[in-house]
Amino acid sequence: MNYEEALAYYPAVVASRDVAAFVAPVAEAGPDKAESILWAAWQTVVASADERLVPLVAGVRRHLPELPLFGAAMQAAWDEPPAGEAWTRLNAFAARLTPDVADFLRLGLLTIGSALETFADPAAQVPAAVEWFHHAGPPLLAATLHGRTYVSRLGELAVAAGVAAPGFSVPRWVFWRTRMAALADQGFRPARDGVRFMKRYDRQIAAAHL
Incomplete structure (x- = not known):
């Protein structure tokens, strides 16, 4: 899965708040692709963020304890706030x-x-x-x-x-x-x-x- 494919994949995953579907592409990707997938995933979360997504992020953290790139995606939203x-x-x-x-x-x-x-x-x-x-x-x-x-x-x-x-x-x-x-x-x-x-x-x- 590349970045563009991840952008198309994650809106439905985020809407369903499916933790397993969220982390699966990252786990399956090699180190060179995981970063671009995560960036697309977190951009999707931030773009549709509301309180209902808190359990999703908490669930993802159980699999990705450091929540890589999440902080950067959030900072980008503060740099250009909606x-x-x-x-x-x-x-x-x-x-x-x-x-x-x-x-x-x-x-x-x-x-x-x-x-x-x-x-x-x-x-x-x-x-x-x-x-x-x-x-x-x-x-x-x-x-x-x-x-x-x-x-x-x-x-x-x-x-x-x-x-x-x-x-x-x-x-x-x-x-x-x-x-x-x-x-x-x-x-x-x-x-x-x-x-x-x-x-x-x-x-x-x-x-x-x-």
Whole structure:
């Protein structure tokens, strides 16, 4: 099976969430062909990503523990993100995978930063960010309390508010919480959901912010 054949093969496999059919071509291919097959497979997953595909990826991981090329395919989606509901679904998918199946906290940080730290349209960006607080709150909190660092840029609104560390930090979380509440007060419904999810962690953040 070559790359083009894999692109034709995998949509039905992904739609059926058939783990055995997903991994079989990779297992049968030689090392020189497995990479192109996997790239086509993960591109198909990412293109149709939603929360229903989490069990598929978890099942594939039992056969391919390192999930080769999956991270690269996900990064490519963040480099050229889809619009609208597809972007929200993709972030919900990534958040559901984190951290038990795959760790995409860095991508979550990019999404949240774009949504809450820039002048980007809230209607286009905030729903995707809210998915992280909904589905990956505990790992986001842990990364924040431990100051997990990544090479990333702070958005201009965070910089103006005095946030200094570009990775996860308590001051950055406090800024996110404040910004989410401000959007909620403006009547933006997804932000109201975001505030509700973030409230779960107010006590831990307040204790660390002292």
